[in-house]
Amino acid sequence: MIGIGPPDSHSPQRLLLVSLRIQRAQRLILAIIVSYSWRFAEVFTMAAQLGVTFTGLRFENPFLLASAPPTESDSNIMRAFDAGWGGVVTKTIGLHPVVNVAGPKTKFLRATPESPHLSMQKRPGTALHSSWNWELISDKTLDWWVPRINRIKKAHPTRILVASIMAGSGNDEELSHWQTLALACQNEGADALELNLSCPHMDRKDMGSNIGKDQELISIVTEVVKDVAKVPIWAKLTPSTTDIVVEARGAFLGGADAITSSNTFPSLPLIDPETLEFEMNVDGYVSAGGLGGPAILPQSLAKMAQLTQAFPDKSFSGIGGVAEFSHALNYFLLGCGTVQVCTAAMLDHAIGPNVIRNLTKGMAETMDRHGWTTLEDFRGARRDRIVAHSKIRRPDADAYHGGYEDAEGYAATNETAHPVSRH
Numbered sequence: 001m002i003g004i005g006p007p008d009s010h011s012p013q014r015l016l017l018v019s020l021r022i023q024r025a026q027r028l029i030l031a032i033i034v035s036y037s038w039r040f041a042e043v044f045t046m047a048a049q050l051g052v053t054f055t056g057l058r059f060e061n062p063f064l065l066a067s068a069p070p071t072e073s074d075s076n077i078m079r080a081f082d083a084g085w086g087g088v089v090t091k092t093i094g095l096h097p098v099v100n101v102a103g104p105k106t107k108f109l110r111a112t113p114e115s116p117h118l119s120m121q122k123r124p125g126t127a128l129h130s131s132w133n134w135e136l137i138s139d140k141t142l143d144w145w146v147p148r149i150n151r152i153k154k155a156h157p158t159r160i161l162v163a164s165i166m167a168g169s170g171n172d173e174e175l176s177h178w179q180t181l182a183l184a185c186q187n188e189g190a191d192a193l194e195l196n197l198s199c200p201h202m203d204r205k206d207m208g209s210n211i212g213k214d215q216e217l218i219s220i221v222t223e224v225v226k227d228v229a230k231v232p233i234w235a236k237l238t239p240s241t242t243d244i245v246v247e248a249r250g251a252f253l254g255g256a257d258a259i260t261s262s263n264t265f266p267s268l269p270l271i272d273p274e275t276l277e278f279e280m281n282v283d284g285y286v287s288a289g290g291l292g293g294p295a296i297l298p299q300s301l302a303k304m305a306q307l308t309q310a311f312p313d314k315s316f317s318g319i320g321g322v323a324e325f326s327h328a329l330n331y332f333l334l335g336c337g338t339v340q341v342c343t344a345a346m347l348d349h350a351i352g353p354n355v356i357r358n359l360t361k362g363m364a365e366t367m368d369r370h371g372w373t374t375l376e377d378f379r380g381a382r383r384d385r386i387v388a389h390s391k392i393r394r395p396d397a398d399a400y401h402g403g404y405e406d407a408e409g410y411a412a413t414n415e416t417a418h419p420v421s422r423h
Contacts, residue, residue, distance in 0.1 A: 049367055050086075050360055052375050054337040055232035055257040055315050057160050057191055061086035062375060063328070063359050066319055066340035067164040067194065067236075069106060070351050072138060074148035078155055080345075083353035084360060087160035089340065092137035092196045093145050093185065094166050095177045102282050105135035106346070108293070109270070118270060120279040130296065131343040132269055132280060134201050134289035137166055142181065146188050153189035161189070162234065165225075166196035169217050170206035178221060179228045186231045193229060195221060195256075197247075198238035198263035200290045209263070212238035215250035222254025234317060236260040239296075244303050245310040258315035260340065262303045264290025293343035297321025301330050305386045308335035312383065323355065325362025335380035 050061040064087035065071055065080045072091040080088050110126035111118050118129055138145070145163075152161055163185035168174035182193055197218055202208030211217045218235065225233055235251035237244060239262035248259050266288050269280035278286040300320025308316055318331030323344035331339050341359075345352025372378050 049373060050363055050375075052086075052337060054317070055192060055234070057232065059086040059160055059338065060158065061356075061360050061363070062332075062338045063087075063356060064089055064160070064162070064317070064338055064340045065345055065351060066342040067092055067162075067196070068342040068346070069133075069135060070342070070345050072140075074152050076351055077152050077161070080351040080356075081152075081156040081159045083351060084356045085159070085352070087162060087191075087338070089162040089164050089194050090138075090145070090149075090190075091140075092164040092166045092199065093140075093142060093181060094137050095142060095181065096167075097141070098136040098139050100136050100139060101134060104280065106131060106133035107269070107280050108132075108343075108347070109295075119272075120269065128294055128343075128347070130291050130293040131346070132267065132289050132291055133264070134280070134287060136201055137196065137199065142184055146184055149185060149188040149190055153191075160191045162192045162194050163190035164194045164196050164236070166199065166207065168204060168206045169211050169221050170204075174206065175221065175224045178225050182225050182229050186229060190231065192232040192234060192257075193225065194234040194236050194260060195225060196236055197221065197251075198236050200238065200240065200264060200266045200288060209238035209240055209266075212247060213241050215246050218247055218250035219254040222251050222256050226255035232257040234258040234260050236263060238263050239299065239303050239320075240266050243306075245306050248307050248311065252311065252314060258317055258337075259307060259311075260317040260319060261307060262296075262300045262320055264292045265296055265299060267291035292320065294321050294323065297327060297330075301334065304331060304334050304336065305383070308380065308383050309386065312380070325359050325366060328359060328363070329366065332375060332379050333382040334386075335383050337375070337379065 052059050052062045054062070061084070063085060065085050067089040068091065070080070071077055071088055077088050077090065107120045108131050109118055109120055109129045110123070111129045112126055120132070149161065149163065165178065165181040165185065167177035167181060185193060196208065197212035199208035202210060204210065206217075211221060222233065222235055233256050235256040235258070237247050237251070237259060241247055244261065251259060267290065268288060269278050269286060271277065272279055277284060280286060280289070297320060300318070304316065304318050312335065316336045317338045317340055318328075318334070318336035319340035319342070322328050322331070322339055322341045328339040341352060341355060344355045348355050367373070370378070
């Protein structure tokens with residue numbers, strides 16, 4: 001008998017066996033690809049849809065973590081990029097050393113549903129109303145920040161890092177500090193500079209929101225930075241002004257590439273009715289702080305509408321009250337190219353991993369639902385719907401003239417006016 005051993009490596013049997021194994025492996029790989037293809041498609045489609053170009057910079061998505069406590073360290077910033085944020089704005093960097101107040105720097109005002117009760121006291125079953133803070137700019141020196149900006153950019157070269165900077169404006173030396181900060185940050189790889197012209201906590205008359213209320217100072221500071229900057233400049237304006245368009249015009253005249261609006265609104269914490277003390281205080285004393293979070297969304301949108309209508313061809317980064325995509329959508333529909341987030345991220349592991357996940361997911365789903373392929377398909381689409389009060393339709397258009405009758409006040413009706421009886 002002839003024994004049957006293993007087939008020779010070049011025998012037909014061996015080749016057939018190899019061929020069958022290859023086919024089996026190919027079928028397995030194909031099954032895996034088909035099974036997960038929707039996930040790959042979702043990722044690649046989302047990346048293609050959500051990418052934006054803003055002030056010449058390419059963002060993987062239009063959402064930034066705003067300059068605030070979550071961006072006070074390189075570790076937090078890198079965590080934010082790992083979580084998926086398209087950009088991060090550093091905590092504001094200055095040359096002057098600052099020392100923050102004793103005790104908490106930020107607290108959250110909460111509302112009790114179906115009740116008028118508002119309080120910073122933690123209690124179950126409440127909804128976030130707003131954040132309140134009186135934290136100053138970064139208490140870390142420029143020398144501390146410089147190597148960390150470099151380290152962040154090397155670790156995340158495709159993500160956009162914006163350096164927030166602030167100095168005084170009272171004399172030439174103070175103005176030169178803006179240039180020192182700008183050069184140091186851009187030389188280490190910062191992709192853009194955000195000029196903090198809006199911090200509401202500065203006592204000095206030539207810093208923060210005190211600059212942001214003065215069109216001439218805004219223009220001077222912006223121009224000083226523009227003289228040395230090789231990266232885009234964003235001017236962050238204060239909402240605490242009579243006409244934010246005037247201040248924005250000053251920034252654009254100085255060479256700003258974009259406006260960020262708006263910073264927190266000046267406010268006070270509430271007084272506890274039981275203790276008669278402010279809910280946020282140090283030794284019983286309090287100073288004006290900044291109100292942020294959900295409560296300021298409608299107010300910030302009103303400021304943004306003024307800006308985008310006055311300068312429809314300019315670039316704007318919206319901030320104020322954003323926690324989910326439906327909020328961000330408002331800013332985009334008014335004409336913003338990017339949106340920044342603070343309060344919601346602070347309450348979500350400090351840097352908002354769930355917030356950014358829901359923002360990008362919500363944006364992709366909304367775009368698919370409306371048939372949009374890029375942000376430009378809907379950016380500014382509702383800007384022209386905001387009109388003067390007199391342009392809103394009345395039941396009887398002839399009865400209202402916007403107060404511009406010969407007689408003082410509103411126009412009288414055709415009917416005989418009856419005197420109001422007084423008892």
